[in-house]
Amino acid sequence: MAHPPFHLYTDAQFASPYAMSVFVTLREKRLPFDLSTVDLANKANYATDYAARSLTRRVPTLIHEDLMLNGDPVPHKLKEYATQQWQRASVQQWAQLERPPL
Numbered sequence: 001m002a003h004p005p006f007h008l009y010t011d012a013q014f015a016s017p018y019a020m021s022v023f024v025t026l027r028e029k030r031l032p033f034d035l036s037t038v039d040l041a042n043k044a045n046y047a048t049d050y051a052a053r054s055l056t057r058r059v060p061t062l063i064h065e066d067l068m069l070n071g072d073p074v075p076h077k078l079k080e081y082a083t084q085q086w087q088r089a090s091v092q093q094w095a096q097l098e099r100p101p102l
């Protein structure tokens, strides 16, 4: 089965409001995602494998295709992405409806 288009890294305690904001936006916009937790209490965010995934070594980190996103604009970017996806789907639907029958 294909991987979901997004992968969210959040804190293991689910206490980060920044991570929660991205989580809620993904759910609200019905964007499929995988979730991994990072144990900030044990400084797992400084481990080399997480550092390779996260520019800031903080949570949240959101991976989309080859793109890594950190920082406060992530929920806004997700909303823009969802809007574009809906617009694309709508255009495709209209294009299909307007196609003459074979």
Ligand SMILES: N[C@@H](CCC(=O)N[C@@H](CS)C(=O)NCC(=O)O)C(=O)O
Pocket (backbone or CB within 6 Å): 011, 015, 016, 017, 018, 040, 045, 056, 057, 058, 059, 060, 070, 071, 072
């Ligand atoms: N505005 C920040 C907020 C991120 C942030 O401060 N995350 C905290 C958890 S709420 C964190 O990862 N702290 C771990 C650390 O700094 O070592 C961002 O760039 O997204």
